Amino acid sequence: MLRTALKPKWLALLGLAILLTIAFIQLGSWQLGVAHDKARAEAIEAAGKQPVVAMTSLLTPHTPFPGAASGRLVTVSGTYAEGQVLVAGRLLDGRSGFWVVSPLTVTANSATFPVLRGWTATATAPQPPTGEVTVTASLAPGESPSEQSYPAGQLGSVDLSKLVNAWPGELYNAFGFAQSETRANETLDPAPLTHVPPPRPDTGLNWRNAAYALQWWVFAAFALVMWVKMVQADHRGPRRLTPEPTPHQDYARVSAGEQEQ
Numbered sequence: 001m002l003r004t005a006l007k008p009k010w011l012a013l014l015g016l017a018i019l020l021t022i023a024f025i026q027l028g029s030w031q032l033g034v035a036h037d038k039a040r041a042e043a044i045e046a047a048g049k050q051p052v053v054a055m056t057s058l059l060t061p062h063t064p065f066p067g068a069a070s071g072r073l074v075t076v077s078g079t080y081a082e083g084q085v086l087v088a089g090r091l092l093d094g095r096s097g098f099w100v101v102s103p104l105t106v107t108a109n110s111a112t113f114p115v116l117r118g119w120t121a122t123a124t125a126p127q128p129p130t131g132e133v134t135v136t137a138s139l140a141p142g143e144s145p146s147e148q149s150y151p152a153g154q155l156g157s158v159d160l161s162k163l164v165n166a167w168p169g170e171l172y173n174a175f176g177f178a179q180s181e182t183r184a185n186e187t188l189d190p191a192p193l194t195h196v197p198p199p200r201p202d203t204g205l206n207w208r209n210a211a212y213a214l215q216w217w218v219f220a221a222f223a224l225v226m227w228v229k230m231v232q233a234d235h236r237g238p239r240r241l242t243p244e245p246t247p248h249q250d251y252a253r254v255s256a257g258e259q260e261q
Contacts, residue, residue, distance in 0.1 A: 101117070
């Protein structure tokens, strides 16, 4: 069969089949990306339609972070305490810098809520505003611990297990991407910090586009399978069919037999 497969016509068809397979795989991957993007867009749209609620109505200190709260916009009032930290190695618009995370002592229960107040390009950040402020933030769960070591006052991630030991009082098992800060009904300017857009929610797939992706991958496999089938058919050669005897031939055979007898 290998000699048959190496015939020029089959090698040419193999090249065509490979090109079709690559094209179909790429189209399937594109559709899978569309499936992810549509799922994210639908999740973001759904989150945007949800009303902004008080953070204390969704979370309590030291309790697991509810998955449905990820990306939810909340408001929380409190006073910033000491202990602000910088989270190193964070990108914004292609530039590397630091997240500025400050402890907010919540007015309602005196627990501590970590607020990501913004991004800075340098390892120095302004102190948070004084007095009671109201923060509108997008909720997120804590991040995984970082294995690297950093200077004092810096972390490699928003590791709540480290913050709970560094900050006094009960700690919420979440942090917020600040979208705005107000004090006495006055909107505070975050400069020189830059607000960090909340991360896109971690979602599944848009199943319609995922099915399209699967179809393209089936087509890719089909192109190669058909090439193999055609080579096998050529290797076996054309089938030789034995014609059925006609009535005249049957009569001649019978007659010949009678004569022999």
